[in-house]
Amino acid sequence: MNRGLLICLRGKDLLRKSTRAVQHKIIRHYNCEAESEIKRFIAENTEIVRDQSLTPEISLRLFTVKCRFWTERPELWPFPDPFWAIYWPGGQALARHLLNNPELSAGRKVLDLGCGCGASAIAAKLSGAAHVVANDTDPVAAIATKMNCELNGLEPLPCVTENLIGSEPENWDLILLGDMFYEETLIDSLHNWLNKCVKLQRTQILIGDPGRAQFESHEIKKLLYEEAQFDLPDSVREENYGLTNSTVWSYRPEN
Template sequence: MSAALLMPLKCSRHGKLIYKVFTQTQRHRYLSNVYPSAEHLRKFISENTEITGEQSLTPEIRLRLFTPRCRFWRERPELWPFDDPYWAIYWPGGQALSRYVLDNPEVCRDQTVLDLGSGCGASAIAAKLCGAAHVLANDIDTVAAVATQMNCELNGLEPPVCVTTNMIGSEPDAFSLILLGDMFYDEALATHLHSWLDSCVRVHGTKVLIGDPGRAQFESHSIRQLLHQLAQFELPESVREENYGLTFSSVWCYRPEL
């Protein structure tokens, strides 16, 4: 994965360390690009993450994440065997989005929901807790998909359908709601995402909710003019300490008619 795609990792203390560790791992990954079995991945995730979440905006959701007590927080980078672990951090945009959903369960109740760039699966979990009729979690990392399933089980929920193909740019499915957090960290990706979201809204009337803590790439992008702010959350002290310069995180509704 390129350094540009690792941009969001630069926003946090956790991220700075992980950025240093994982930007060097490309040559050490499985040459076949084939992941081990789900059973092996579950064991790997269980052994190399810690159950946490109490200090986040959603203390009622428990997640397996990287913490300073985890092996790969300090391990030599060449020993990490998989893609860069975005799923192992609970990013502030995702925290705000999940908090908003939990505070407003009617947003997801009886809806067909896509959690795009699902990472640890927190937004998918929030949607299921709020009574969504169907939830699909999409992340291109196979390990993230397994982590999402494990995190759902950790919260007493049936895991959602997990898809690891890149859905951005594909023919839009008829989701009534798309949730995405912390996806506007790269200008090219943001532009591609903007075009695809616009297509989803035009074809299916999909509602789109975006969580972002105000990163520069988000604030300066043209999509910012098409968003209506729904909520703003002050980040817990521990989260602020881990995300230099970020004290709040907001939820926005995408309204291309603006």
């Protein structure tokens, strides 16, 4: 694996399919690992990255060229789908937008849906959010998020690993979604659930995406309004096969 390939695969949803064949071999370890062992794996197999993104204020533990699993064969990974080890371009734009506009999250109750490495949740907390919950169905992502919180001088944020898409909407003031719009079925589910959150709870929704084909062609795009656009750093462009910028959108189905 290399990091650029992983990004390409996520856009096509092929990484999940490629690991499915070997998942039966690793799922036992995945479920039985103690949290301390997972923390040790993350600490030993990631690099602390700060300056190579849109948010140099935030430090994150990520896979880089210096890390073993940058090039390791997927069947040797101890955990499936290491999306938590990548700082995706949509999440970078979203976190940058929050840091630039702290009033968006200050004093508010915020959910970071599909948090991955936790950057958007961290940006919301650094911007003064009253309560932030990070959500990812991958338990390893939850642990990585907590470690990244500590790396940035924050108490570990609450992390929920249940699939919240389709659940009864809670009274979130703000829901953040970075790089979640990469598969049509998932986009359909998100569209329905986000619409319900807005109608029942008047929740504000912010979405970060670099312009993936599935996102650009979906009908949800008609309900989005551009809030900010950011040029990606050269290193991020190189890893994303020609993507040059990333955009933050607000989801407003009632407009």
